Amino acid sequence: MGSSGADGRDTSLGRPRVPRHDAVARALALDALLDDAAELLPLTRSAQGRQDLLDALHVRTTIGMAIGLVMERFDLDSEEAYEHLARLSARSDLALRDIAAHLVEQSNELRDWGRRRGRPTGDHGPDAPAAREAQPPPQGQ
Numbered sequence: 603m604g605s606s607g608a609d610g611r612d613t614s615l616g617r618p619r620v621p622r623h624d625a626v627a628r629a630l631a632l633d634a635l636l637d638d639a640a641e642l643l644p645l646t647r648s649a650q651g652r653q654d655l656l657d658a659l660h661v662r663t664t665i666g667m668a669i670g671l672v673m674e675r676f677d678l679d680s681e682e683a684y685e686h687l688a689r690l691s692a693r694s695d696l697a698l699r700d701i702a703a704h705l706v707e708q709s710n711e712l713r714d715w716g717r718r719r720g721r722p723t724g725d726h727g728p729d730a731p732a733a734r735e736a737q738p739p740p741q742g743q
Contacts (some may be wrong), residue, residue: 661699668702671709 642655665687672683691698 661702664706665698665702667709668705671705 644651668687669680669683672678672686673680676683676686678686687698687701691701694701
C-alpha cells in the first residue's frame with residue numbers, strides 16, 4: 603500500500619482512498635452495468651438498434667437532469683423528485699421524457715437569459731439580485 607498524503611490521497615497512486623464499503627458498492631454497480639450492457643449488445647448489431655440505444659441514453663440523461671432541477675427547486679431527494687415528475691406526467695397526460703425535456707430546455711433558456719444580462723450562472727434563485735428587487739418590501743416599512 604502507498605503512503606497517504608495530507609489531503610487523504612494515496613500518494614503512490616495519486617488517487618483518493620476509497621472506503622471499502624464504497625469500493626464494494628462500486629463493484630456491484632459495475633457488475634450490474636455490465637449485465638445490462640450484455641443484454642443490450644445484440645441491439646448494437648443493427649443501425650436502428652444503435653440509434654434506439656443512443657436515444658434511450660439521451661432520454662435517461664435528460665430525465666436525470668430534470669430530477670436534479672426538481673431536487674434543487676423543491677429541496678427534495680432524488681426519489682421524491684422522480685415521484686413528483688411522475689405525478690406531473692400522469693396528471694398532464696404527457697410522457698415523463700417530454701416533461702423532463704421541457705424543464706431542461708426552460709432551465710437552459712433561463713441561464714442563457716441571465717448570461718445575456720451579465721449575471722453569473724446560477725444567479726436566478728429567490729436570493730438573486732433580480733428576485734430581491736422584484737419582491738415587494740415587507741409590510742410595516
